[in-house]
Amino acid sequence: MEHKNKFLRNLFIILVFIFLYLPIAVLVIYSFNKAKTNIVFTGFTTKWYTELFKNRDLLEAFINTIIIAVTSTVTSTVIGTTAAVGLYKYKFLGKNFVNKLLYIPIIIPEIVLGIALLSVYTLMNLNLGMFTLILSHIAFSIPFVITSVRSTLSDTTKKIEEAAEDLGASKFKVFKEITLPLIRPGVISGATLAFTLSMDDVVISYFTAGPGSNTLPLKIYSMIKTGITPDVNALTSLMLLTVIIILTISIIYQSRKIRKKVVA
Amino acid sequence: MKRVLVELKNLSKKFGKEHVIKDLNLDIYEGEFLTLLGPSGCGKTTILRMISGLEKVTSGKVIIDGKDVTDIVPAKREVNTIFQNFALFPHMTVWDNIDFGLKMHKVPRTEADKRIKDAINLVKLKGFENRKPDELSGGQQQRVAIARGIVLNHKVLLLDESLASLDLKLKREMQIELKKIQKQLGITFIYVTHDQDEALTMSDRIAIINNGTVEQIDTPENIYRKPHTKFVADFIGEANILTGKITKVSENEAVVSLPDNMDLTIDNKNYQVGEEKTVVIRPECFDISSIESLDSFKGVVKEYIYDGMITKLIVQKDNTELRINLMDASSFKEGSDVYLKVPKKYIIVLGDKNE
Ligand SMILES: Nc1ncnc2c1ncn2[C@@H]1O[C@H](COP(=O)(O)OP(=O)(O)O)[C@@H](O)[C@H]1O
Ligand SMILES: [Mg+2]
Numbered sequence: 001m002e003h004k005n006k007f008l009r010n011l012f013i014i015l016v017f018i019f020l021y022l023p024i025a026v027l028v029i030y031s032f033n034k035a036k037t038n039i040v041f042t043g044f045t046t047k048w049y050t051e052l053f054k055n056r057d058l059l060e061a062f063i064n065t066i067i068i069a070v071t072s073t074v075t076s077t078v079i080g081t082t083a084a085v086g087l088y089k090y091k092f093l094g095k096n097f098v099n100k101l102l103y104i105p106i107i108i109p110e111i112v113l114g115i116a117l118l119s120v121y122t123l124m125n126l127n128l129g130m131f132t133l134i135l136s137h138i139a140f141s142i143p144f145v146i147t148s149v150r151s152t153l154s155d156t157t158k159k160i161e162e163a164a165e166d167l168g169a170s171k172f173k174v175f176k177e178i179t180l181p182l183i184r185p186g187v188i189s190g191a192t193l194a195f196t197l198s199m200d201d202v203v204i205s206y207f208t209a210g211p212g213s214n215t216l217p218l219k220i221y222s223m224i225k226t227g228i229t230p231d232v233n234a235l236t237s238l239m240l241l242t243v244i245i246i247l248t249i250s251i252i253y254q255s256r257k258i259r260k261k262v263v264a
Numbered sequence: 265m266k267r268v269l270v271e272l273k274n275l276s277k278k279f280g281k282e283h284v285i286k287d288l289n290l291d292i293y294e295g296e297f298l299t300l301l302g303p304s305g306c307g308k309t310t311i312l313r314m315i316s317g318l319e320k321v322t323s324g325k326v327i328i329d330g331k332d333v334t335d336i337v338p339a340k341r342e343v344n345t346i347f348q349n350f351a352l353f354p355h356m357t358v359w360d361n362i363d364f365g366l367k368m369h370k371v372p373r374t375e376a377d378k379r380i381k382d383a384i385n386l387v388k389l390k391g392f393e394n395r396k397p398d399e400l401s402g403g404q405q406q407r408v409a410i411a412r413g414i415v416l417n418h419k420v421l422l423l424d425e426s427l428a429s430l431d432l433k434l435k436r437e438m439q440i441e442l443k444k445i446q447k448q449l450g451i452t453f454i455y456v457t458h459d460q461d462e463a464l465t466m467s468d469r470i471a472i473i474n475n476g477t478v479e480q481i482d483t484p485e486n487i488y489r490k491p492h493t494k495f496v497a498d499f500i501g502e503a504n505i506l507t508g509k510i511t512k513v514s515e516n517e518a519v520v521s522l523p524d525n526m527d528l529t530i531d532n533k534n535y536q537v538g539e540e541k542t543v544v545i546r547p548e549c550f551d552i553s554s555i556e557s558l559d560s561f562k563g564v565v566k567e568y569i570y571d572g573m574i575t576k577l578i579v580q581k582d583n584t585e586l587r588i589n590l591m592d593a594s595s596f597k598e599g600s601d602v603y604l605k606v607p608k609k610y611i612i613v614l615g616d617k618n619e
Binding site: 156159160162163164165166167168169170173177178181182 | 316318337338339340343344345347349351352353354355364365368369412416
């Protein structure tokens with residue numbers, strides 16, 4: 001009985017993994033396919049990758065994506081972390097309401113947020129382009145950063161900060177020596193989330209991009225209108241690689257601390 | 265004589281409309297172990313936090329070592345706190361936890377290292393310097409908290425239910441050890457607890473806190489033997505609390521008549537006939553016998569509870585239940601008649617002055 005359960009459980013886990021990762025594997029495999037269609041695999045080639053690097057449009061979209069992702073991640077992480085700490089530290093009228101309000105940008109459909117942002121930019125007479133794209137990405141990332149940082153703040157954090165104050169630490173020292181190290185995991189996962197969300201955003205970028213500010217996801221979106229070609233596969237494989245690298249760095253960074261603890 | 269080290273003057277604290285501490289006055293002497301004892305929610309933690317500065321006072325003054333610190337931030341007050349759940353820094357080793365305060369006070373490195381080593385020896389944590397708090401047991405975490413609190417050599421240590429989270433055996437050990445550390449260092453401990461046994465065994469003086477005021481402050485023995493109020497009598501130990509009237513006075517003695525025809529003879533302290541008095545009788549203070557004698561009153565054993573060292577009897581006297589504790593109760597059974605007397609030196613009359 002026990003045996004059978006274990007077998008079923010393992011089978012289930014394997015099926016879930018196949019379901020999740022098979023499409024990704026197919027995508028990566030076909031990016032090395034000689035044929036121009038995604039139907040039969042006729043031989044190995046890296047020509048789609050080399051072609052990508054000759055495509056000036058794509059390269060520009062790629063650079064735009066990275067610029068937007070990096071600036072919006074840094075900005076939203078700083079703003080989001082400050083906001084999370086402020087929301088946890090200070091009491092003010094309607095604090096509960098503000099806390100609830102923060103979830104709205106997370107749960108409302110992206111398309112609504114996209115249109116809303118577009119209306120604001122039009123109202124303010126802003127020219128659509130890199131600037132509005134970065135602004136939009138900052139806007140939708142902040143609630144994610146706040147939520148992530150806030151999950152590392154609790155009553156215990158407050159007590160630990162008070163202990164530091166009691167031992168002679170100034171407010172600044174408390175923040176630097178105690179609060180910041182305690183919330184670091186939340187800040188890192190918030191930043192990782194912001195970066196990956198920005199990297200692959202289509203909907204909001206679609207509304208807030210202007211001429212000359214194409215991003216990679218938008219470019220891909222326009223490419224597949226004419227059918228999925230191997231160069232799209234190659235491009236998305238590269239994006240996948242970028243995200244994997246970011247995640248690995250983030251995981252290594254966090255597990256280094258754990259390992260240090262185990263060794264000590 | 266003894267020097268007052270911490271002085272609380274007309275201290276009040278309101279949280280919104282809730283008046284938590286009400287015009288509290290308290291003098292704490294240099295080198296003493298003072299316990300704030302009271303039921304949960306009576307304001308003990310709030311008092312401690314106002315001394316450390318973590319809570320602002322609504323009105324009144326906090327004076328430490330002759331200096332008014334009421335408006336001074338916690339970091340600049342020469343007191344340290346050992347918090348209820350230790351509040352150790354989870355991202356720092358034991359050594360760094362203890363070092364933190366020294367760094368903040370910019371104590372020179374060689375001096376700091378020496379003090380940390382001394383503190384670690386004192387709390388018996390040698391060999392654990394490089395552990396993180398979550399790699400320590402509850403008792404060890406407690407020791408780190410103590411070391412971290414004493415390493416700054418401040419004259420006052422505040423302890424908020426510091427042993428409450430430890431299991432009973434460890435708690436007993438730490439009680440003895442804390443007391444030893446306090447004597448050895450000669451610093452003032454202001455200790456908060458709701459555990460009366462702990463308060464009685466550890467303290468030089470106990471301040472009974474009720475409803476945000478000091479109900480009584482005295483030595484453990486006086487708190488037990490000479491409670492001033494019903495609340496104190498009831499909160500510390502077991503007590504029979506009865507209210508009656510003075511019915512007879514002579515030159516030296518008086519009789520207080522309690523409900524259900526219990527007449528007790530007490531020393532006359534200027535009582536007037538007709539005056540209402542509340543008396544407190546501890547359960548171990550009864551003379552009990554199965555034979556009637558002069559001045560004794562009769563009751564019936566209603567319950568007989570064997571409790572190891574002592575036996576607890578509940579004796580029914582008409583409508584009154586009396587709690588009586590005996591070392592040897594083998595001659596009494598449930599349902600048997602007993603005759604009770606109370607020697608007058610054991611009768612506590614509430615409201616007496618200068619006792
Ligand atoms: N920060 C606070 N805000 C509002 N009420 C509080 C706060 N801290 C304590 N209180 C209230 O003050 C009263 C006394 O609390 P406390 O000093 O913690 O009692 P104790 O330590 O004796 O259990 C309680 O009724 C509690 O609810
Ligand atoms: Mg408390």
